[in-house]
Structure formats: C-alpha cells, structure tokens
Amino acid sequence: MLIRLARQSLWNRRGTALMTLLSLVISIALLLGIDHLRLEAKRSFTSTVSGTDLIVGARSGQLNLLLYSVFRLGNATNNISWQHYQQIKQHPQVKWSIPLALGDSHRGFRVIGTTDDYFRFFRYGQQQQLEFASGQAFADVYQTVLGAAVADKLGYQLGEQIILSHGVGAVSFSQHKDQPFTVVGILAPTGTPVDQSVHVSLAGIEAIHRGWQGGAPAFGKQPKLSDTELAALQPKVITGFMLGLKSKVATFALQRQINEFKAEPLTAILPGAALAELWQMLSMVENLLLLVTLLVLIAALIGMMTTLLAAMKERQREMAILRAVGARPWQLFWLIELEVLCLTLLSIAGALATLTAALWLAQPLLSSQYGLVISIWPWHAHTGTLLAALTGISLVLGAIPSYLTYRQSVAQGLVVRL
Numbered sequence: 001m002l003i004r005l006a007r008q009s010l011w012n013r014r015g016t017a018l019m020t021l022l023s024l025v026i027s028i029a030l031l032l033g034i035d036h037l038r039l040e041a042k043r044s045f046t047s048t049v050s051g052t053d054l055i056v057g058a059r060s061g062q063l064n065l066l067l068y069s070v071f072r073l074g075n076a077t078n079n080i081s082w083q084h085y086q087q088i089k090q091h092p093q094v095k096w097s098i099p100l101a102l103g104d105s106h107r108g109f110r111v112i113g114t115t116d117d118y119f120r121f122f123r124y125g126q127q128q129q130l131e132f133a134s135g136q137a138f139a140d141v142y143q144t145v146l147g148a149a150v151a152d153k154l155g156y157q158l159g160e161q162i163i164l165s166h167g168v169g170a171v172s173f174s175q176h177k178d179q180p181f182t183v184v185g186i187l188a189p190t191g192t193p194v195d196q197s198v199h200v201s202l203a204g205i206e207a208i209h210r211g212w213q214g215g216a217p218a219f220g221k222q223p224k225l226s227d228t229e230l231a232a233l234q235p236k237v238i239t240g241f242m243l244g245l246k247s248k249v250a251t252f253a254l255q256r257q258i259n260e261f262k263a264e265p266l267t268a269i270l271p272g273a274a275l276a277e278l279w280q281m282l283s284m285v286e287n288l289l290l291l292v293t294l295l296v297l298i299a300a301l302i303g304m305m306t307t308l309l310a311a312m313k314e315r316q317r318e319m320a321i322l323r324a325v326g327a328r329p330w331q332l333f334w335l336i337e338l339e340v341l342c343l344t345l346l347s348i349a350g351a352l353a354t355l356t357a358a359l360w361l362a363q364p365l366l367s368s369q370y371g372l373v374i375s376i377w378p379w380h381a382h383t384g385t386l387l388a389a390l391t392g393i394s395l396v397l398g399a400i401p402s403y404l405t406y407r408q409s410v411a412q413g414l415v416v417r418l
Contacts, residue, residue, distance in 0.1 A: 017343065019307075020307050024343065025350040025351050028297065031294065031296075031386075032351060032386075036359075039380055044192070046272075047126070047191075048193065049242075050127055052122075052242045053248065053270075054255055054269065054270065055274075056266055057267055058079060058264075059077065059265035060267055062269040063278055068240075069240045069242070072110040072193045079238065080240065082235050087263075094245060096117060096244045097241050097244070098114060098115070101114070103166075103239065104164050104165060106162055110168060112199050113204065113235070114199060116138070122194075124192045128190070130188075132186065132187060135186055136185050138201050138204075142207070143181060143200070143201070144183055144198055145199040146186050147187055147194050147197045157183070162181050162198070164176045164181060164198075206236075254268070297390070301394055340398030356376055
C-alpha cells in the first residue's frame with residue numbers, strides 16, 4: 001500500500017521529481033565513472049609489460065627509463081654500446097633479451113627497432129603474448145610490423161609502403177624517403193603502447209642511418225649495399241633492452257652488477273617497482289578527482305533533501321488528509337522514506353545505464369587515441385558496497401523531512417491559511 005502511494009505521489013510531482021532524478025543520475029554516473037576509469041586505467045597501466053625481469057638503459061632515473069622504454073614517452077639520456085649489450089646478454093642467468101632502438105617516428109608514432117625476439121618473448125597483461133591480426137613478423141631489412149592503433153588510424157594494409165622520419169615529433173623535416181618500408185604484419189590490439197608503435201629490425205634502423213653523423217645525414221649518396229650486406233648490418237648502439245632471467249632469485253644480483261657496470265654507466269630497473277612508483281605519483285590526481293566527485297554527489301543529495309523539505313509545505317494538507325483517514329505518523333514517515341528510496345534506486349539504475357552506454361561509445365576512442373582498453377560494465381568488487389552506502393546516506397538525509405511529517409498534527413495541515 002505504501003509503495004503504491006509513494007509511486008503515485010512521485011508521479012503527481014513528476015516535474016520536480018524528474019529534475020531531482022536527473023541531478024542524482026549525473027552525480028552517481030560521475031562517481032562510478034571516475035572510479036571505474038581509475039581502476040581500469042590502473043589495470044591497463046600495470047599490465048603494460050609483464051614477464052620482464054629487468055629493463056636496462058643508459059644511466060638515468062628509473063621513471064625516465066620506464067617512460068621511454070615502455071610507454072614511448074620522452075627520450076633516453078644516452079645510448080648503449082652494442083658490444084656491451086652483447087656482453088650482458090651472454091650472462092649465464094639471462095634467458096632472453098629484447099634490444100630496443102628508439103629515436104625515429106612515422107607520422108607521430110614511435111618507431112621501435114628490435115629483433116624477432118620481441119614478438120617471441122614480450123608479454124603484457126596476464127603473461128599474454130603478442131599476436132598478429134594479419135601478416136607476420138619482419139624477415140627483411142625494409143619490412144615493418146604495425147601496432148593495431150597505427151594501422152587503424154592511418155588506414156594501412158599489408159603490402160603498403162611507409163616512410164620513416166628522423167626524430168620523434170609529429171612533423172619532421174628529415175625523412176628517409178629513399179628507403180621506404182613495406183608493411184608485412186599488423187598486431188592484434190593489446191591496450192598497451194605496443195598498439196601505438198611501428199616495429200622494424202635493428203638492421204633497418206642501421207640501414208636508414210648509414211653515413212649519418214651527429215644526427216644529420218652525410219653529404220652525397222652512400223654506396224648501395226647488396227641484400228646480403230644489408231642483412232649483415234649490426235647497430236653500433238641501441239637505446240635499451242629488456243631481460244628475462246632463468247631464475248627470479250638472481251634478479252637483484254644481476255641488477256646490482258649492471259648498475260655497477262664499469263665499462264659503461266647503465267641503469268637496470270625492476271618494471272613492477274617502477275610502475276608502482278609512477279602510479280603512486282599519479283594517485284594524488286586520482287584522489288582529487290574522487291573528492292570532487294563525492295562533493296558533487298553530496299551536493300545532489302542535499303539538493304534532494306531540500307526539494308523534499310520545500311515540498312512538505314505544499315503537502316501539509318495531503319498529509320493531514322491521510323492522517324484524518326487513519327494513517328499513523330510512522331506510516332507517513334515511511335511514505336517519505338519510500339519516495340527517497342525510489343528516487344535513489346531509479347537514479348542508480350539510470351546512472352549505470354547511462355555510464356554503460358557512454359563507455360560503449362567511448363571505448364573505440366579510448367583504445368585508438370590513448371591505448372586504454374576498458375570494460376564497458378562499470379561494476380567492481382566494492383561497487384555494491386559503495387551504492388549501498390549511497391542509498392543509506394540518502395535515507396538518512398531523507399529522514400529529516402520524514403521526521404517533520406511525522407511530528408505534524410492533523411490540525412496543522414487542515415488549518416486554512418489566508
């Protein structure tokens with residue numbers, strides 16, 4: 001009976017109720033959306049690289065090394081000698097290694113010079129291996145494998161030729177136009193910076209920079225090399241490399257040995273520790289966003305309470321009539337609380353539907369532009385507790401106008417005010 005009465009009461013005041021409902025839907029959707037994106041971004045962030053025990057680069061801070069080697073952000077402070085890389089690679093505890101040569105780009109996307117070991121040993125997420133959506137790994141000097149976002153955004157297909165540019169800017173005045181690369185493979189989406197990368201062989205990087213000095217091409221044409229000579233090209237330097245070890249126990253010992261490497265100043269970092277430090281630096285912004293959202297939600301709940309209080313003056317006669325026909329004070333109290341509960345539950349349902357639709361629409365953009373693959377269902381282990389607490393707060397705030405209705409006498413509502 002009370003539920004039916006509460007529903008009809010809200011319908012009679014549907015204009016005011018709808019405005020209250022909209023404000024709550026927006027506030028709850030904002031709260032759940034920020035919480036969902038925060039958790040999904042952290043999951044995607046921490047799963048960018050997995051299974052790699054050490055990342056090695058020139059002497060620098062661990063965050064800088066992590067950013068340019070994994071996230072393709074920033075630049076290395078220096079390069080690493082190929083000879084010293086080979087020396088560390090042959091360490092008894094090293095199971096596999098992935099060399100990385102950075103510094104070139106293609107239409108704003110970073111170019112990664114590496115070997116076919118990159119496709120064999122690189123892991124992301126829950127130890128997931130890179131897979132090809134089409135094509136295969138490069139087998140020739142002038143062949144390239146594109147990340148999913150690169151191929152999608154630029155509309156490339158297998159067999160097309162692309163021109164690499166020197167430097168990492170979106171616009172470059174130094175292009176390797178005389179040495180185009182053919183697309184032979186396109187990787188499946190990973191939700192990591194791999195999607196935003198163009199992969200070529202180390203021999204390809206060496207070939208396009210043959211004769212360069214001080215970051216600029218040499219004057220005059222370089223003699224053309226045969227296919228055999230091109231395939232035999234080896235880099236003099238690389239930007240960094242990733243290591244997988246035979247035993248996790250040896251990780252710290254090898255890290256110390258690399259950091260104390262006397263032939264060249266190097267830095268070896270633990271990817272997991274560096275990712276945790278970077279996320280901790282970003283947590284302040286994350287917490288600030290949550291705080292602002294909570295304040296918006298509290299303001300919406302207070303607005304709902306204020307609307308109910310204002311409506312109580314208009315509903316004094318209605319409540320008095322209900323009392324006159326036999327309704328008890330506690331029944332009026334629960335009538336108002338049921339109205340608040342209905343508004344809150346409808347707001348939660350509307351917020352979940354709105355947020356799911358928004359995430360479904362935004363998912364392709366987030367994947368292609370930011371390399372962030374997120375779930376469209378914004379529900380986590382703590383979401384039920386959060387919404388239960390939200391419902392409880394709304395009922396507590398709704399108890400104020402409910403209590404005033406409870407205290408109201410029949411005579412107060414039936415008195416005609418002039």
